[in-house]
């Protein structure tokens with residue numbers, strides 16, 4: 001998937017969680033949504049030509065050399081361990097907000113990559129086998145359609161959160 005689809009996927013995950021909150025405070029919500037966008041791009045740091053990889057090319061090159069593409073940095077098990085580990089260390093409320101958003105974004109990325117032809121190594125490093133839930137090719141017409149749908153849903157959910165429209169009601173009360 002390209003970065004636009006990943007960003008929209010990360011935003012959707014973040015907005016959905018936000019829509020379920022009883023009360024919305026600006027700063028925690030901004031941190032949460034911002035980190036979910038960062039998280040949605042982060043796993044592709046293992047590829048030097050990805051959106052994030054291009055911005056930190058030297059780092060990305062080293063990671064790619066050591067870990068390969070769509071291997072360790074696309075391992076749900078790794079992120080689950082990191083998530084549990086970091087959540088038990090950080091006690092600061094805004095820090096927890098950031099981490100929750102970050103990992104939410106990361107998991108949205110892993111989910112979207114699972115919809116591609118290449119699939120995702122769900123049990124890496126235990127098994128290298130890749131699983132694919134759909135056969136969407138990166139930068140294909142199908143991906144552009146998916147990206148467009150995600151974008152539209154994001155706009156609708158955002159308008160709903162801002163109480164501008166309630167075409168579909170995602171928010172509580």
Ligand SMILES: [Zn+2]
Pocket residue numbers: 043044074109113
């Ligand atoms: Zn990826």
